[in-house]
Amino acid sequence: MNSPPIHELTDRARGVFRILVESYLDSGAPVGSRTISRISGLNLSPASIRNVMQDLEELGLLAAPHTSAGRMPTEIGLRLFVDGMMQANEPSAEERAAIEARAGEGGPIEEALANTASALSGLSACAGMVLVPKREPVVRQFGFAPLGGDRALAVLVGTDGSIENRVVDLPAGMDPASLQQAANYLSATLSGLTLGEARARIDREIRAERAALDSAARTLVERGLALWSEDSGHRPVLIVRGQARLIDTAAAEDLDRVRQLLDELEGKEEIARLLDSARDGEATRIFIGSENKLFALSGSSVIAKPVRALDGRVVGVVGVIGPTRLNYARVVPMVDFTAATMARLLG
Template identity: 85%
Template sequence: MTTQTIPELTDRARDVFRIVVESYLDSGAPVGSRTISRISALNLSPASIRNVMQDLEELGLLAAPHTSAGRLPTQSGLRLFVDGMMQANEPSAEERAAIEARASEAGPVEEALANTTAALSGLSACAGMVLVPKREPVLRQFNFVPLGGSRALAVLVGDDGSVENRVVDLPDGVAPGALEQATNYVSATFGGLTLAEALSRIGREIRDERAELDSAARDLIERGLAVWSEDGGNRPVLIVRGQARLLEDGAAADLERVRQLLDELEGKEEIARLLDSAREAQAARIFIGSENKLFALSGSSVIAQPVRAMDGRVVGVVGVIGPTRLNYARVVPMVDFTASTLARILG
């Protein structure tokens, strides 16, 4: 069965199809011919509408669930509607202000990302997601705290107020004084530098024998800086907010689907790969149902859009996930606006 394109549908079929899809996205319920005859200005009898709906069903655009006389769009029908018939509704002034306000709150960058994603989740009634490369903080303070045995805790304080910890294996035979010496040296010498810059600089100073450190302290500093640099380069930051919203808006009638979706949201690496696949898109990329294998079982839709800096670089991906019965016309522009807002933070 071949899915029709919009030009191949008759005007009557297009009108009936649009009404069915828009009514379904609004109510989540199958739409019957009598309902269409009441709410539309098509001047068609219920019998004529039924005939058109039957034709659309044979084309694979509509389906009749169970024994219901009503119809709802298939996945192919939703794809046809989204690609060829949807009329986008720009976010309201209040919605734009809510997103911008959360993005402008003081605090570390990741906190701003989380707040903005939460705002997107609340406005779209979906789970909000954002994926960005791990940002190397600019060093403000660096401490080594002994943990006993052959390990220490390296504590990094960034200039944005962020605090991160890593466990570092100590060099053999390191004396307690080496920890204090390394702490003082890093904080005094590398303040205002990124991790990569600090690691490169300590390497040069060691090679040029300008680092006034004993060998144990030098080894300790290199290990402490390297563990962050390697970890930051390999681990993107994925933030998911608003999973509880997936249980709202009548989802209690479809708890098994929502349970499956919540299980799928636990697969952070898979979600990161999915969002990353949208990096090269020029606009929002929409995955409907089984078009995306990760969320095929729950029958969910994902809208994802790259976040581009002023120079065109892709600095992240933002999106939402929810049921296939999304208000695409409203949510797609909302994701687009959020991407533009985040670009100012990440650019």
């Protein structure tokens, strides 16, 4: 069911609807006519407000839970409110400073991104999420550790202190001496290069027959770099922080929903695809409840914003996930500001 255009609602209906939604998002509880009459300034009696609420319910914008005489917005109603009535509240100076401070704590880039996601989570009372393409580490050192049989563990140490491991298949007849030879060659030749630059140099060295490697070591070097470069180029980094914030007092009343949401957060590939769908837009994307199949069962909302470098390239996506009753007017600008902060971080 599609919501009616906002201009088709009467002034009275818009006023009642706006106050009801804002009260619901603030409290998480259904809102009754007497509550609206006390805070609205609409000069309407509770009976008149109930009639308006009934009309809004028939339009599919409100629902009445069985356990309450009050009303709450449906997902369609929330979409109408977010698109046509919401007045955004810009982050305070303290909130902006908190996000910038966590982003600027230094260390490896993934640590800075994780800190940024944690700051966003804490300020929004949601789970914070960051998706960025896998950055190629700058090589400081390579090493190989035999695993037995025909496999070895390849270890790459980056100049930023990051350490990554891959399991590689060893060429036939590879002995410990050749394994060490390959590690020494890689560390000496490729230090200070990205993986892409390293692979190009190795190709040139081998074609020119300048690589002082025996046949088995040469094969391992080519095979290992090819595997590492391909994996690094296609695997995005997804960071999720603050899942525990999704279990609040209101959520405790609906443990099945919370359990479902936490299960969904385990499916990081699905979340990565969801966030990636926000890359093409200029504005912040808001997915409310069943509008996105991934979180349809848990009744959750996702707010996501692409992160753009100064040259316009999309270098990541930042967002939050929380209950559909989250404070959109406060959280949407907070996600926008975090995206701008990340843009400076990722360059």
